[in-house]
Amino acid sequence: MAILIKHYEGNKIYPIFHAALPLVFTEIPQIKKLKINRLSLLIGSLLPDIIDKPLFLLGLGNGRFLSHNLLFMTISFLIVYFSSKRNKNISFPFLAGLIFHLILDIPYVPLFYPFISYEFHYLEEPLLYWLRKLWTDPFVFITEITGLLIMLFILIKNKLYHKKEISDYLRGVNQTFTKSSKEIEIDA
């Protein structure tokens, strides 16, 4: 097996933007109609960092490692697909979230790990580095502020002010149902 060594630094982190971008896609009317499970979408879109960033803090990989590759994507999708009894409303949004995450991290992603070996860039103080980046790197700062604005837009547009609405929104439940039951009450 040919081993290609690639040097890159993949230690930036954009948690808000990673969550906001896939969500805003579900606001497209054609996609919104599909009633997809947004919780699965969110889990998929954050999972690579939930796994790899703590590993990074423990000195394993560079923050984009075990769960930032196509093999992890395939295996975790199959696990979700079969454990949800082939529920496409759960497994496909999960896969879409993972794809969104990897695309956003490109080009610093070890996509073909472990089939190709990558040279990881290590940091001495990763946590401090991240915090400093947020305030000193305009790209990170602007990206996260954009993510926050997208989240606000989604919150206001869908009137997500209460637990019930947020839970319906995340599960992809059609919110017009609540409206029509209220209208029936008024009619009665």
Ligand SMILES: [Zn+2]
């Ligand atoms: Zn990542």
